[in-house]
Amino acid sequence: xxxxxxxxxxxxxxxxxxxxxxxxxxxxxxxxxxxxxxxxxxxxxxxxxxxxxxxxxxxxxxxxxxxxxxxxxxxxxxxxxxxxxxxxxxxxxxxxxxxxxxxxxxxxxxxxxxxxxxxxxxxxxxxxxxxxxxxxxxxxxxxxxxxxxxxxxxxxxxxxxxxxxxxxxxxxxxxxxxxxxxxxxxxxxxxxxxxxxxxxxxxxxxxxxxxxxxxxxxxxxxxxxxxxxxxxxxxxxxxxxxxxxxxxxxxxxxxxxxxxxxxxxxxxxxxxxxxxxxxxxxxxxxxxxxxxxxxxxxxxxxx
Numbered sequence: 307x308x309x310x311x312x313x314x315x316x317x318x319x320x321x322x323x324x325x326x327x328x329x330x331x332x333x334x335x336x337x338x339x340x341x342x343x344x345x346x347x348x349x350x351x352x353x354x355x356x357x358x359x360x361x362x363x364x365x366x367x368x369x370x371x372x373x374x375x376x377x378x379x380x381x382x383x384x385x386x387x388x389x390x391x392x393x394x395x396x397x398x399x400x401x402x403x404x405x406x407x408x409x410x411x412x413x414x415x416x417x418x419x420x421x422x423x424x425x426x427x428x429x430x431x432x433x434x435x436x437x438x439x440x441x442x443x444x445x446x447x448x449x450x451x452x453x454x455x456x457x458x459x460x461x462x463x464x465x466x467x468x469x470x471x472x473x474x475x476x477x478x479x480x481x482x483x484x485x486x487x488x489x490x491x492x493x494x495x496x497x498x499x500x501x502x503x504x505x506x507x508x509x510x511x512x513x514x515x516x517x518x519x520x521x522x523x524x525x526x527x528x529x530x531x532x533x534x535x536x537x538x539x540x541x542x543x544x545x546x547x548x549x550x551x552x553x554x555x556x557x558x559x560x561x562x563x564x565x566x567x568x569x570x571x572x573x574x575x576x577x578x579x580x581x582x583x584x585x586x587x588x589x590x591x592x593x594x595x596x597x598x599x600x601x602x603x604x605x606x607x608x609x
Contacts, residue, residue, distance in 0.1 A: 331403040332417055335386060336379035342588050343382070346501075347468055348374035349594030350494045354475025356602040357490060357551065366431070366478065370471065373428035380421035381447060381467075387414050388451040392518065398509055436478040443470040455517075458524035461502040465495030486551045490601075493543030500536035500568075501590045503529065504575065507583040529577050537568040544597065548604050557607070560600035567593050 325333055337343055351370040355363055386393065386404045393405035403409035409417075429437055446467045453460035472494050476487040499521065506522035507529065525532040541561060548557050571589060576582040 328409070331408045335383055335403045335409055335414060335417065336421065337382045338379070342591055343378045344371075344375045345591040345594060346498075347378045347471060349471075349591075349598055350469040350491075351471030351475040352598045353490060353494065353601045354472040354487065355478060356475075356598060357486070357547070357605040358476055358479040359605040360479040361606060362602075363479075369428050369431045370475065373425055374471070376421050376424035376428065380418055380425060381450075383414055383418040383421065384447070385451045387411055387418070396509060396518075432474070432478050435481055436474050439477045440470070440474045442473075443467065446470070454519050456519075458519045459499075459521050460519065461499045461506065461521045462495070464502055465498035468498050469494035483551065486547050489543050489547035489550060493540045493547065496536045496540035496543060497568075497590075497593070500533045500540065501571075501587055501593075503533055503536070504571070504583050505587040507577050508580070530572060530575055533575065534572045537572060541565050541568065544600075548600075552604060557604045560603045561597070564593055564596040564600060567596055 333339065348371050351374065352367060355366065355370070386402055389399075390402075390404040390411065393399035393402050399405060404411060404414055429440055432440065446463070450460070450463055450467050453463040457463070469491055472491040473487060476484075476490075503521040503525065506520040509518070509520070510522050521532070522529060541564070544561055544564075545558055548554075548561070551557075567589070571586045571593075574582070575586050
């Protein structure tokens with residue numbers, strides 16, 4: 307695959323290289339070459355599910371993972387349809403399939419519908435309450451691509467959208483103790499603002515030129531302290547969720563590994579290094595796994 311047909315932050319290029327055209331462009335459009343997004347959408351689903359104390363629920367976990375792949379991909383396709391003119395003005399995104407003209411907008415809409423059908427299949431595996439909750443995210447998802455034109459904090463809107471799985475995971479098993487669910491969701495939203503601010507560091511110069519707003523631009527030279535503050539709010543919210551669920555000081559220790567990892571991200575973040583922010587952003591797959599482990603321990607210990 308030539309450098310002209312991939313974005314700079316792609317992963318697993320060899321997998322995409324094996325696909326013939328035009329399948330390769332559809333894979334890139336759905337971000338199959340950048341799996342970090344699947345994990346960031348999936349982990350909150352697992353958090354909500356495992357904190358309920360319902361056990362491992364591996365079949366439901368598998369459905370959630372499939373749904374995360376399908377809906378994250380659908381969201382990327384929708385975002386690229388809306389943003390294809392803006393993407394042409396940003397160096398990192400100018401070679402995306404729609405922006406470059408390799409995939410038409412009409413074909414992208416067809417691909418989007420196909421991915422949504424996979425999401426519908428996953429939706430049908432859930433209990434009715436969780437189905438209604440899941441559908442409640444659609445308006446937020448539809449509005450997200452426009453937030454970067456409206457507010458300096460599109461990352462906050464992404465936090466609401468990308469962590470809706472917390473609500474779906476929780477209501478797939480129980481409908482009580484909603485304050486615990488909401489505290490977990492709030493923490494997830496703060497976490498997303500933090501990691502997506504790190505991600506936005508890659509585009510600060512181009513975003514400023516074309517008028518795209520972001521928390522990275524808004525924070526300016528205070529990015530590290532801003533990310534630290536959002537991660538601290540995330541940890542405080544998760545601690546509150548655990549405390550409301552169990553009221554056990556020892557249970558709070560389950561979050562220690564995640565706290566150490568997020569602290570490492572902030573301490574080693576170098577906004578001036580082109581490669582450093584992307585590596586710190588991708589490391590949130592591990593952060594999500596550590597919080598997932600904490601939720602399973604706290605939710606299921608003594609169950």
